[in-house]
Amino acid sequence: xxxxxxxxxxxxxxxxxxxxxxxxxxxxxxxxxxxxxxxxxxxxxxxxxxxxxxxxxxxxxxxxxxxxxxxxxxxxxxxxxxxxxxxxxxxxxxxxxxxxxxxxxxxxxxxxxxxxxxxxxxxxxxxxxxxxxxxxxxxxxxxxxxxxxxxxxxxxxxxxxxxxxxxxxxxxxxxxxxxxxxxxxxxxxxxxxxxxxxxxxxxxxxxxxxxxxxxxxxxxxxxxxxxxxxxxxxxxxxxxxxxxxxxxxxxxxxxxxxxxxxxx
DNA sequence: ATGCATGTTACATG
DNA sequence: ACATGTAACATGCA
Numbered sequence: 001x002x003x004x005x006x007x008x009x010x011x012x013x014x015x016x017x018x019x020x021x022x023x024x025x026x027x028x029x030x031x032x033x034x035x036x037x038x039x040x041x042x043x044x045x046x047x048x049x050x051x052x053x054x055x056x057x058x059x060x061x062x063x064x065x066x067x068x069x070x071x072x073x074x075x076x077x078x079x080x081x082x083x084x085x086x087x088x089x090x091x092x093x094x095x096x097x098x099x100x101x102x103x104x105x106x107x108x109x110x111x112x113x114x115x116x117x118x119x120x121x122x123x124x125x126x127x128x129x130x131x132x133x134x135x136x137x138x139x140x141x142x143x144x145x146x147x148x149x150x151x152x153x154x155x156x157x158x159x160x161x162x163x164x165x166x167x168x169x170x171x172x173x174x175x176x177x178x179x180x181x182x183x184x185x186x187x188x189x190x191x192x193x194x195x196x197x198x199x200x201x202x203x204x205x206x207x208x209x210x211x212x213x214x215x216x217x218x219x220x221x222x223x224x225x226x227x228x229x230x231x232x233x234x235x236x237x238x239x240x241x242x243x244x245x246x247x248x249x250x251x252x253x254x255x256x257x258x259x260x261x262x263x264x
Numbered sequence: 265a266t267g268c269a270t271g272t273t274a275c276a277t278g
Numbered sequence: 279a280c281a282t283g284t285a286a287c288a289t290g291c292a
Contacts, residue, residue, distance in 0.1 A: 003270055032287065059271080077271050078289075093289085110289050113271055154281070164272085172270045233270095253283065255269080 002059065002075040004135075004169030005212035009220050010081040011061045017051045017083075017098070017105045022065070024099035026090060032112040033079075033095045042118050045069055046098060051105075057131050058168025069118075070125050076113025082106050132165050135209045145202045153191030157184060157201070159252035169209065173229060176257050178208045180228040180239075185263045186251045232257040 002010060025046050029039025049065035056062075061081075063071040073081070084090065084104040090097050096107040096116055107116065119125035133140045148166050161167055161175040170178070179186050182204035184197055193201070215223045223229045228246075231237035237246045239259035248257050 006270080035287095074271085076287095077269070079271095111269090111271095112288055115272090152281085156282085159282080162271090174270080176270095254271095 002079065003171030003174050003212070004058065004209060005216035006220070007059050007061060007075060007169065008056050008213065008217040010075060010079075011054050011056045012217075013081040013083060014051070014054060014063065014105045016102060017100050018053060019050065020100040020102070021050045022046050022048065022098045022100060026094070026097040026099070026104075028095045031095050033107070033109055033114050033116050035115065037116045037118045042071075042096070042116065045118060045120065046071070051098075051100075057128070057134065058164055059171070060168075062125070062128055068122050069120055070128075072115075072117030072119065072125070072127070073107060074115040074117075076109060076111065076115065078111040079107065079109035079114030082108060132168050135167060135169065135205060136213070140206075142199070142202050145205075146198070149190050149193075149198060153189065155190050156186075156252050157188050157190055157193070158186035158254070158256060160190065161205075162252070162254070167205070170205075172254050172256075173232065174208055174212065175254075176232060177223075177228050178204045180258060180263060181208060183263050185260075186256045186258050228257065228259075 025043040027039055027043060046065065046069065049067060049069050052064040052066060054061060054063045059074060061073040063073070065071065084106050086103045090104065091108065093108050093110045094106050095109055098105040119127070133144060152160060158175050158179060161170050161178060176186065178201070182197065182200040184193065184201060211223055215221050226240055228240065231240060231246060238244060239246055239262050242259055242261045244259065244261050246257050247260050248255065250256065
């Protein structure tokens with residue numbers, strides 16, 4: 001589920017913990033979510049620390065704790081963050097739970113494609129110092145975008161949009177939404193895109209990211225019916241522009257939805 | 265039972 | 279070296 005705006009939403013689910021101290025830690029250290037972290041360290045290090053703040057970058061989240069302690073979270077396919085009241089029991093897929101005075105901060109992930117990381121460093125962890133430009137940042141301008149496309153003429157446009165080092169936060173539904181709005185078929189090669197199409201792709205990329213942050217990030221509200229999003233999964237779903245049944249097939253290894261009469 | 269899922273990555277292939 | 283494709287990861291749902 002979680003792409004750019006969903007990640008921002010889930011990150012904010014832990015806001016109630018900001019300023020509070022971790023009094024206990026429960027975790028399932030043997031699960032895949034701890035493949036890149038020493039579970040015992042996570043437990044030992046976090047107890048007694050105060051949550052200072054959080055940030056996201058694309059699909060990544062970072063929580064800052066006191067004394068130079070940082071918790072990285074990636075939600076994978078089915079991860080989410082939530083809070084639980086102290087009185088309720090933790091659930092099966094609650095792989096990490098931080099106890100605070102008001103309840104638990106919980107990381108839950110049935111499929112375990114998500115990931116927990118622990119960093120101990122004075123300032124921002126190294127991993128977070130050199131990240132690609134964020135799509136909605138001022139530095140992500142057309143010149144930068146053009147340079148990304150320049151040397152990848154053979155790449156399939158949908159696959160390119162999913163590369164996190166280039167377009168941090170874009171996932172499967174956003175990529176389809178972007179291409180639909182730009183009227184470009186997902187299986188096109190970059191090399192055959194015209195100047196106008198490339199410009200449309202850039203505008204659409206920023207539009208979809210901005211819209212996702214506006215609609216989804218605050219409270220997980222779905223985008224409007226004028227977006228492909230609302231139609232893409234329904235059997236017999238129809239293109240909001242053309243009123244014709246949407247196509248669905250695999251492109252670049254991912255299930256892809258597009259409107260063959262609308263996209264060229 | 266079968267097929268599929270909004271993610272990432274190691275490995276294979278060209 | 280580079281670019282793209284595939285399998286694998288683990289679970290739940292229709």
